[in-house]
Amino acid sequence: MNLVKEEEARKIDRYIENAKKVNQHVINARVTAAFAGATALTVGLLIFIIVYILSRGFHMVTPAFLLETPRQMGRAGGIYPAIVGTILVTGIAVVIAAPVGVATAIYLTEYTRESWLPRIVRFGTENLAGIPSIIFGLFGFLFFVIYLDLGWSILSGALTLSAMILPTIVRTSEEAIKAVPNAYREISYALGSTRWQTVTGVILPTALPGIVTGVVLAIGRSIGETAAVIFTAGASLRLPESLLDPVRTLPVHFYILAREGISMDNAYGTAAVLIVLILIINIAAYSIMNRFVAKSR
């Protein structure tokens, strides 16, 4: 009996001894420092990538570089057709995906409770969001390029991209619409508005900044996309004359220049243009969102 007690007392002593050795506040400070370091490393990587590309490529970006057609496969000349191609492919993709995505979000938030139909819609958008871009590329190639016979074209690329960015637009629009205070809806219905009147008159105007943020982020994603575009929009360096002409977007041009070692200078220049575009788009999206959040408070 005594022996057991002694054993236990020794155990407690040892525990207290250990507890004295490890000062929780010291551990806390060390862990905090380590995690702050991890965050600094992550942000540092971002800054490194941006600075690395801009410091080597920014001097290439002259008006001539932006407005001339490439010569000798991109070894010389500018990137004008790639800029036009990127704007057209991205623009059309967003014009297709934005209305569909916003309509889907309206349906999911304002028109249904949980039942099998919205569950199917959710299943579709969630799974679409996880599919890698190369699979979208394969699909776009089979469906738009070959089956619908659109060929390698601006239209094929844009349709493929629109399918890829659809889930992003649905999700962000849904969140924006859900953030509209319920009182707004109740007042609108109390005034005798129909559902659609409430949607167009109250909900969409209030949620618009959030929706725009989502669309702008989707634009950013489309501009940088390579794998889904290279097999659907093609890699032509000529200036397109119609939506059924093939084009080469900026990231595809950059990829080909860098991977085939055609011209490192022009690759850096193209990357600089791409990075600047992405930065502008993300900062725009962020500031729209910020103003939105500030206003809704």
Add this chain to the structure above:
Amino acid sequence: MEGDPMRYPMRYREAVIEKTLVIVALSAIAVLGLIILFIFKEGSPIMARIGVIRFIAGAKWAPSRGVFGILPMIWGSIWVTLGALIIGVPLGLACAIFLAEMAPARASAILKPAVELLAGIPSVVYGFIGLVVLVPFIRRWFGGPGFSVLAAAIVLGIMILPTIISISFDAFKAVPVAYRDGMLALGATRWQAIRMVILPAARPGIVAAVILGMGRAVGETMAVIMVAGNATKIPSSILAPVRTLTSNIALEMGYAAGEHREALFATGIVLFVVIALLNLTARLFATGGRVAR
């Protein structure tokens, strides 16, 4: 809004709008269905001809001789993805914990969008930086060709950071404030509160973050092509070149025809199934957490 209710039957108009919305909302599932239909239709004949097992477990990929086995690419994807997780998960979680629980609110408000900007950088840019910075670095200090499992894992590890950080950040923020406050009131340090209460409570969200990051790593294509070396051999070390499922498709799609092209679509099927399983698991974990809460 405009429209006099006396002038035309509003109820009819509302019904038409609702039906239209339903049809439009079904487009996402329609696209998903078309993707599955077309890729399986194009890729399954060759899988049936060769045999699913021989296609997946075949160690030789020699399209010119009609030999299609994707085992090296499956191993390639596994190695590269595991490597990416080993790098990306601890770093990402550390960032998410710091931003959600430790940093002052004002610092968080600046740092979080900066971290999210990592997601906006195009994958070709990541690949390019890997190509001009990382590959020569590995060649010089670790030996081998530089184009390697290691290079691909590091690039992917960085690319999955935004996914892991934002999803686990949300998971931490979803833990009721009372849990943390209760711990702190008991005299726990912040790290004790995180370790003992917040991490366990946020676990389903963290698991979902890791799995979705994994999905992103498995599915990434262009960045991997540029740094991995793309040899169709099962890598013998982390310094050996490697080819993933995604790069296999993207590298050869440009010139493949006939049986070869079908085999690439069959590779796409395997990739699709892997991703679908990962997404399903992530969703199970995420909803499991919501139910438990």
